[in-house]
Amino acid sequence: MVTLTPDAIDRHLLVLLQRDLPLTARPYAAIAEEVGLPEDEVLTHIRRLGDGRRGSLIREIGPIFDTRALGYRSTLVAVEVPEDRVEGTAAVINGHPGVSHNYRREHQWNLWFTLAVPSTEDIETAVKTLVGAAGGFPHLSLPALRTFKIGVRLGLESGDGLEEVEAGVATPPNGLRPPNERDKAFIRELQRGIEIVAEPFAQAAQALAVSQEELLQWMREAKSRGWLRRFAAVLHHRRAGYLANGMAVWEVPRERVDEVAAVACRLPQVSHCYERVTYPNWPYSLFTMIHALNREECQAVARRISGEAGVREYSILFGTKEYKKARLKYFA
Template sequence: MTEFEKDLLAYLQEGIPIVENPFTTIAKKLSVTEDQVIESIKKLKNEKIIRQISPIYDTKALGYDSSLVAFKVKDIDKAVSVINAHPGVSHNYERNDDFNIWFTLAVPPDSKIGLEDTVEILADLSEAEDYVILKTVKMYKIGVKLTFNRLDEKSENGNRTSSSEKVNLYEIEKNIIKVTQEDIPLDPRPFNIFADRLGISVYTLLHKLNQFKEKGVMRRFAAILYHRKAGFKANGMTVWKVPEDKADAVGEYFASFKAVSHCYLRTVNGKWSYNLFSMIHGREKEEIEDFVEKLSKETGINDYKILYSTREFKKKRVRYFSDEFKHWVEAVINGKRSGANIQG
């Protein structure tokens, strides 16, 4: 990548401006032309470095119930087929643990069966030997920004992100979310295209989107990268057993590093006792292991595991307010229990 492309990626990961001519604004910041920005984004997408540029909406603020879930399965292919068919699964990975399938699941506020029953059904269809639901207790950081050279680089400003409370939305606002969660059109006036689809003025749309940011409904409007193509080939979800009275201090310390993209305190149970989760991105496993050892020494937390993702089965934004959720539940209620048949 050229230096300009690296600068562009860093800017896009922070968040694009929600204005009528966003690429013009970016071009001025980087001292290039609008055409250079748009053509470079097209190139980086064709090279599978940029995955998508779109809003990152807050699941909880939209009223969805969500959790990290881990299954212990023998037939991985069957389990993946079942799990990936659910519209609320955004990420699904194989990891090096007895609980070998890890995925994130969200269910809408009007779900007829709820999150726990959904997990039970998925486990049944997957023939899982066991499973754990690991819900968020506290969020210290969320946001992948691969803009660092060394894993021990600190963020320039505070990265702590509090969990948002549910926001009541009007139908027009739900429609805006449904339309704008798609990849942004690479057009000089992309929001005009979204506004035309919605049948509203672009100024109304821009006002609503900026309002979403202010209320915490949207975290940011930003680029998500293909990590491996961007040079970050190792992905270590490091889980720590931290005493309750130290959890906040340790969580906030881990979150201060750029290489830590996600940091959560999660529920524990009789099957899983690691309560603090830190997602660490690096170029090689050895780099991550050295960094984790350093974190362990500095915090005095010695009971931990690094769960590497060995295979990625799904990484896709949840389509909020989609009829796919209703179709999936209807298929379950109607008895179509073969996994692959339960699709939106």
């Protein structure tokens, strides 16, 4: 597949689309006004960027929900799989609807996936059942204890680099009202994504038998409740030129985690930063995802964190194959 080469207008639009789509009936008209172009011209550019058959840069445009706020429990799982069994194991894991990401990485623990289940299910039981079905190989469940940063915008304009999103994410407040059946219906419909048309929310509103304004008001309320982080475009990182994906893991004493995380979160190349559980055979308490144009840049970012934070024990697990990357389908 030949990847499109974006022009200057494309690059600017891609930056705007990654931030947050305006919650109006005609969001692309609002974007067009911001960039000083006619709405139909903006739509033409975005359709070109979102046509998967032509090597599009846009993976999808849709809602980014907060897993914990919606009542789900999640974990990151590392599996040690014999090299000749990795493909088959990954295929079984991909079949679980709660798996949103699944990567092969360069390490003894060579298969890494995220799993989320409703709070009515026990996450550790779900992990053991899934890994057992996939071959029963040694595994580690590494749930996040704290989230320091989540999300990234890929800078595509000259000199942009990466931009941070949602650094210092707050834990959803206690007592947050769980989604009711009406809310779940809205979530199920919206997570289908939207078409690149002048009124992209009209189809979802029709399916829900509500007006567009009722749907948009629900989305605004969902943001205020912490359920909806933003409605935005997610790009294909590699097609956008960010070829290196390194998960840097850091051996940090618990009393220094906040300090080291603050150093890492300041860097735009770090898209995610979590404190996770440790084990005797896995002493790494801090995880940072680094996105860069190449491995050398990833390694340079890690060296900078190491030097500024004074942490010498770390490792970078580079992703070598993406088996699955998809938005989690809630209340499916």
